Structures are given as structure tokens and as C-alpha cells.
Amino acid sequence: MQVTPEVWVSSLSGAAALLVAGYSWRLRSAPGARALTAFLLAAALWAAGNAAQAAATTLPQKLVAVDVQYVGIAVAPVAWVVFAARYADRDSWLTPRTLGLLCVVPLVTLTVAWTNDSHALLRTGAALERAGGVVTLTREFGPWFWVAWAYFGVTNTIGTGLLLAALVRSPPAFRGQVVAVLAGVSVPAVAQVAYFAGASAFEPEAFVGVTALAFGYALSQHSLLDVVPVARDTLVEELDDGVLVVDATGRVVDANRAATRLLDTTDVVGEPVGRVLSDRLDGEAPVSVTDAEGRERWVAVTESGLDNDGTLVRVRDVTDLERKRRELARENDRLNRVADTISHDVRSPLTVASGSLALARETGDAEDFERAARALDRVERVVDSTVRAARTDLGVPERERVDLGSVARDAWETSETGDAALEVESTGTVLADRAQVRSLLENLFRNAVAHGDATTVTVRATDAGFVVADDGTGIAAGERGRVFDTGYTTSDAGTGLGLSIVQAIADAHGWIVSLDAAETGGARFAFDTGSETRAAQQQKAERRD
Incomplete structure (x- = not known):
């Protein structure tokens, strides 16, 4: 027996690989842990x-040791590919057929190594050389050795490629472990090339200790197997909530599919979080966003700190909860409006009717009966208007692209407009709740004809939204600031609810409504929807062309 530097290096490498294999086995329930343990045990046996x-100092002893090495040589490439595939979330590759094919060359190599004396396919010759008092083994390799060597190179390349792919798509929190593993497996590969090129006297397996130490570092310092990209994919990607990882400089370094869907963006990684979320981190109240399908959603944005001074931002879809909350608030407002109307507008004519009937009983004067009848007619109109207002759906708008011309014509057909005519000068689409827009237009049409004596009502799309104008008597400048108030009316026959419904629907959509005189002398209601209509966008595009 002889003790040389190669003996020491190989022994220490084997011991290191064995220790790290034990550490890895303790985490055997984690994805890839069993394959990593098998790889490290194979490396330990190889070293x-x-x-x-x-x-060893005799040829038979050296050849027996070499035959033992081939057990590790056969297991290591298969275990390496399996570990890399599991780490990189490529479990779908590991089918029984693939695993079977991976094992063909190693099994043949092991069989050929142990039966080499009968065919010399792996080794055509072996001899001892003595230099400086050290006995070394020299070998002449057969054709199968180079097949096995090529197979080892291919599997090493496949595994390394999988890790590189994981490195590219991993957030910074995972990159330390990937770099450590890649560095560890690269040293023996380089040593192997150097050995066969004659540039190194040490066989490559002497350096597997570097691989073991790299894995040990990744396990202990970077939570390899505890937190790996596969965990990120299976957990974060399957969440219904959006998740953004923001680094210390405020840039988004990772985002799951739910985040890109809720925020309607694809190239979020690398962007400043302020640009992605605007000012949404400034408050805890849900905010409105338009998702990838063009639907309005409500999200709650929360954040928490990470160990690396980064931030984990959670974008939670609270659309259903927010709609219910807003619906409840609007139902309460609706009930309050009904109660206010009944207490104010119904009580007064009822008092008149009661007093008139009392006088009629005493005097029998027909005028008293007529006054009571008019008061009761007023009560009926108030009740009808109140019921109509109560039935108007002022819930959270279900936004979609609504064609102004189409909804205006539908609203005209169901409005009491007599002989008046509707003109749709230009049309376009707005993002709105169709049923609510129809109710808004019905109230405007009814108001124009019944209280403004309009003969023509015009609907027109604008750059800012849309306009509804008429050729009636209009609304005096001094009255325009109050006509949207609930219960306010400029007509004895009015109830003051129609235009308040218009204002409520506009508020529900976040629109700004303004009132001025139309060119035709009537009233002009302009709605700023906060975004251009599709017609305006097309007109601008045509002007640019």
C-alpha cells in the first residue's frame, strides 16, 4: 500500500461526498433529494x-478497485440527469421509457467492465509503471470506453443545460444555489478533459469533492431542496392571487401568471413596480383594474418584506367581495332615496288631499274635490317615479364594450317620447354596463320630451365620451347646478328623480357629467368617460394616416 497526494485527495473527496449525501438524505421528501443523494453516493464510491x-501496488488490486469505481460511474450520470430534471421542473421528461433508455449504457458499461478479460471492449491493456517510488496504473482503452465516456459527457451536458435554463428563469433568490451547483459539477468535467489531454496527472474522480462541497454549500446556505424553482412553479404559479417579487431597487424580478392576467401585462419582469402598479401601493382600499380579457376587476394590493431587502407584493382579486360591498352601499342609498322621496314628496300632496277632502265634506265645493284629485295624481306620479328609481339597477357596473348607437335606439323604444325623433349623429363604443347606460339614456330622453318639449334628441360620440342634446326649451343657467339633486324639479309635474338617476349611474361608472345649452336651444348633457371612445380612436388614426 502506498499513500500519495492522489490517495489523500480522492479519500477526502469521497468522504466529503458521503457526508453531503447524508445531509441530502435527511431532506429526502423534497423534490430531487433522492436523486441528489444517489448522485453523491455514486461520486463517493467513484472517489x-x-x-x-x-x-494499491499490485495490478490485480488496482483492477479490482477500478471495477468498484464503475459502479459509481454507472449510477452517477443517471442520477445527475434525474436530479437536474426535478430541480428544473421537468418531471414530465422522466417517463419509464426515458429512464429505461438512460440506464442502457450504464448497465452495459458495468457488465463490460466486470467481464473485460473475455472481450477487452473496455480495456485492451493494463500495466504498472513505477516513477519516484510510486506505482501507477496505465491503461489502453477499448471502443466501449469511449462510448461510455461520450455518454457521460452527453448526460453531463443535459443536466448542466437544465440547470442553466433554471438559472435564466429563476428570480435572484434562487440563483445562488444554481450557480453553486453549476460550479461544483464543472470542476470534475474540466478535470476529466485535462486528464485525457495529458495536462493533469490526477484522475478526474479525485475532484468530486469539489462537487460535494458545492452541493453542501447550496444545501446549507441557499436552502437547496428546501426552496427550489420547482416549488416556486408548483406553488406560486398555481395561486389565484397575483404575486410580484420586487428587488431592493424597486424593480419587478418575478411575477406569476395570475399577476400578468389581473394587471393585463406580459413584460412585467424588469419594470419598476411603480410603473406596473401606478400608485396602488399607497392605500389599502381595493382598486379597479382591467384584466387581460377586458373586464373590470377589483384587486387588493398588499406587500411584505423579504430577507434580501426586496418586497413580495400580493395582488388579490376581491372583485366579488367589492361588488357585494358596493352593491350593499348602493342598495342602502336607494332605500334612503325612496324614504326621502316618500317623506318629502308624498307627505305634502297627501296633506293637501286630506285638507281638501275635509273642506269638501263641509262645503261640497267641486273645486275642493278637484284639488284633492290633483294632489292624489301627484302622489301617483311620485310613487311611479320612486318605483322606477328603486328598480333602476345601480349596482357595481358590469363593464363591457357598449355600442352607443345600438343602446340609444333600444332606450328610445322603451321611453315615452311621443312624436319626438332620435338622431344618432356618430357612434362608438364605451366601456360600461349596458343596462345602466340604457337606463341613463331613457331618463334623459324622457326628461327632454316631457319637461323640455323637445322634438328631436341627438346622441353623438366625442373624444371624451358622448353627448346627449335636444332642441327643447332647455334648462335655465341658474337651475343647472341643482337639477341633479334628488327631488329637485323645475316642473310642477316632475318628481326630481330622473336626472338624479342619471347622476348616480355616471358616478357608478366614474364619469363626469356636465350640463350646458345645446346649439339647438335645448339642453346638452356631456359625459366624460375618462377614456376615448373607439370611434374617436379610429378618427385620430385616420387623421394620422
């Missing part, structure tokens, strides 16, 4: 076999 071969 230990090399130590035994280097320490």
Missing part, C-alpha cells in the same frame, strides 16, 4: 475506488 486504486 473511494480511485483512492483504493491509487493506494
Whole structure:
């Protein structure tokens, strides 16, 4: 037996690989842990076999040690590919057929190594050389050795490629572990090339200790197997909530599919979080966003700190909850409006009717009966208007692209407009709740004809939204600031609810409504929807062309 530097290096490498394999086995329930343990055990046996071969001084002893090495050589490439695939979330590759094919060359190599004396396919010759008092083994390799060597290179390349792919798509929190593993497996590969090129006297298996130490570092310092990209994919990607990882400089370094769907963006990684979320981090109240399908959603944005001074931002879809909350608030407002109308507008004519009937009983004067009848007619109109207002759906708008011309014509058909005419001068689409827009237009049409004596009502799309104008008597400048108030009316026959419904629907959509005189002398209601109509966008595009 002889003790040389190669014996020491190989022994230490084998011991290191064995220790890290034990550590990895403790985490065997984690994805890839069993494959990593098998790889490290194979590396330990490979290195230990090399130590035994280097320490032996007779040819039979050295060849037995080499045969032991081939057990590790056969297991290592298969275990390496399996580990890399599991780490990189490529479990779908590991089918029984693939695993079977991966094992063909290693099994043949092991069989050929143990039966080499009968065919010399792996080794055509072996001899001892003595230099400086050290006995070394020299070998002439057969054709199968180079097949096995090529197979080892291919599997090493596949595994390394999978890790590189994981490195590219991993957030910074995972990159330390990937770099450590890549560095560890690269040293023996370089040593192997150097050995066969004659640039190194040490066999490559002597350096597997570097691989073991790299894995040990990744396991202990970077939570390899505890937190790996596969965990990120299976957990974060399957969440219904959007998740953004923001680094210390305020840039988004990772985002799951739910985040890109809710925020209607694809190239979010690398962007400043302020640009992605605007000012949404400034408050805890849900905010409105338009998702990838063009639907309005409500999201709650929360954040929490990470160990690396980064931030984890959670974008939670609270659309259903927010709609219910807003619906409840609007139902309460609706009930309050009904109560206010009944207490104010119904009580007064009822008092008149009661007093008139009392006088009629005493005097029998027909005028008293007529006054009571008019008061009761007023009550009926108030009740009808109140019921109509109560039935108007002022819930959270279900926004979609609504064609102004189409909804205006539908609203005209169901409005009491007599002989008046509707003109749709230009049309376009707005993002709105169709049923609510129809109710808004019905109230405007009814108001124009019944209280403004309009003969023509015009609907027109604008750059800012849309306009409804008429050729009636209009609304005096001094009255325009109050006509949207609930219960306010400029007509004895009015109830003051129609235009308040218009204002409520506009508020529900976040629109700004303004009132001025139309060119035709009537009233002109302009709605700023906060975004251009599709017609305006097309007109601008045509002007640019």
C-alpha cells in the first residue's frame, strides 16, 4: 500500500461526498433529494475506488478497485440527469421509457467492465509503471470506453443545460444555489478533459469533492431542496392571487401568471413596480383594474418584506367581495332615496288631499274635490317615479364594450317620447354596463320630451365620451347646478328623480357629467368617460394616416 497526494485527495473527496449525501438524505421528501443523494453516493464510491486504486501496488488490486469505481460511474450520470430534471421542473421528461433508455449504457458499461478479460471492449491493456517510488496504473482503452465516456459527457451536458435554463428563469433568490451547483459539477468535467489531454496527472474522480462541497454549500446556505424553482412553479404559479417579487431597487424580478392576467401585462419582469402598479401601493382600499380579457376587476394590493431587502407584493382579486360591498352601499342609498322621496314628496300632496277632502265634506265645493284629485295624481306620479328609481339597477357596473348607437335606439323604444325623433349623429363604443347606460339614456330622453318639449334628441360620440342634446326649451343657467339633486324639479309635474338617476349611474361608472345649452336651444348633457371612445380612436388614426 502506498499513500500519495492522489490517495489523500480522492479519500477526502469521497468522504466529503458521503457526508453531503447524508445531509441530502435527511431532506429526502423534497423534490430531487433522492436523486441528489444517489448522485453523491455514486461520486463517493467513484472517489473511494480511485483512492483504493491509487493506494494499491499490485495490478490485480488496482483492477479490482477500478471495477468498484464503475459502479459509481454507472449510477452517477443517471442520477445527475434525474436530479437536474426535478430541480428544473421537468418531471414530465422522466417517463419509464426515458429512464429505461438512460440506464442502457450504464448497465452495459458495468457488465463490460466486470467481464473485460473475455472481450477487452473496455480495456485492451493494463500495466504498472513505477516513477519516484510510486506505482501507477496505465491503461489502453477499448471502443466501449469511449462510448461510455461520450455518454457521460452527453448526460453531463443535459443536466448542466437544465440547470442553466433554471438559472435564466429563476428570480435572484434562487440563483445562488444554481450557480453553486453549476460550479461544483464543472470542476470534475474540466478535470476529466485535462486528464485525457495529458495536462493533469490526477484522475478526474479525485475532484468530486469539489462537487460535494458545492452541493453542501447550496444545501446549507441557499436552502437547496428546501426552496427550489420547482416549488416556486408548483406553488406560486398555481395561486389565484397575483404575486410580484420586487428587488431592493424597486424593480419587478418575478411575477406569476395570475399577476400578468389581473394587471393585463406580459413584460412585467424588469419594470419598476411603480410603473406596473401606478400608485396602488399607497392605500389599502381595493382598486379597479382591467384584466387581460377586458373586464373590470377589483384587486387588493398588499406587500411584505423579504430577507434580501426586496418586497413580495400580493395582488388579490376581491372583485366579488367589492361588488357585494358596493352593491350593499348602493342598495342602502336607494332605500334612503325612496324614504326621502316618500317623506318629502308624498307627505305634502297627501296633506293637501286630506285638507281638501275635509273642506269638501263641509262645503261640497267641486273645486275642493278637484284639488284633492290633483294632489292624489301627484302622489301617483311620485310613487311611479320612486318605483322606477328603486328598480333602476345601480349596482357595481358590469363593464363591457357598449355600442352607443345600438343602446340609444333600444332606450328610445322603451321611453315615452311621443312624436319626438332620435338622431344618432356618430357612434362608438364605451366601456360600461349596458343596462345602466340604457337606463341613463331613457331618463334623459324622457326628461327632454316631457319637461323640455323637445322634438328631436341627438346622441353623438366625442373624444371624451358622448353627448346627449335636444332642441327643447332647455334648462335655465341658474337651475343647472341643482337639477341633479334628488327631488329637485323645475316642473310642477316632475318628481326630481330622473336626472338624479342619471347622476348616480355616471358616478357608478366614474364619469363626469356636465350640463350646458345645446346649439339647438335645448339642453346638452356631456359625459366624460375618462377614456376615448373607439370611434374617436379610429378618427385620430385616420387623421394620422
